[in-house]
Amino acid sequence: MNIIISNASSDPIYLQITNQIKKYIITGDLVESEPLPSIRKLAKELQISVITTKRAYEELEKEGLVESVRGKGFFVALRNKELLREKKMQLIEDHLSKIIDESKMLGISLEEFIEIITLLYE
Template identity: 60%
Template sequence: MKILISNASEQPIYEQIVDQIKALILRNELPEGESLPSIRKLAQELQISVITTKRAYEELEREGFIETVRGKGSFIAPQNRELLKEKKLKIIEEKLIEVVEESRLLDLTFEEILEMLKILYDEGHF
């Protein structure tokens, strides 16, 4: 499992961990039942506080992405793929609303926005 932490990001470190693990689960790179590194081990690998890693795991468990078994560790929980996809679509929708609002402030046309999106998508900026 590869997680990259950016100190330049405004997003808290625990949220970066949560988002990246969720993405790995959604892409099925972390399949149901697979074990995660211990809190202590992940903290060492990322060179961060154990408290930060613990907070990330607690958030993932609260959202139903992982299950923790006392004495055995944390594992990827069974997922409802359709529900996860729906959650991701909602996030995309919120980001697109922000793009539309910013575009209107700049008086960009729909065609200009569409052209930018097409260029970004075709170049693989995703």
């Protein structure tokens, strides 16, 4: 797992970590029951506060993507296929929303946008 923190990002560091780990889980790069690095280890690797790493893990736990086991750490949660599908759909919707906003700024019509999507999808 390779997490990259960007100082240029408008997202807070904990959210950058959360989003990257979430992506690894959704894409299957992190599998069920796989342990995540300890909070301290990840904080040391990223040269950030332990509190920031802890917050990222807690956010992932709230979303049901990871589980904490007292005394053992955090693990990728057993996947609920519906939850995983919903997370994937949410990720796609977020990306498309940004692209749609940019398309509108550039004056691309809905018909042109659909045509572009159709061509790229095929």
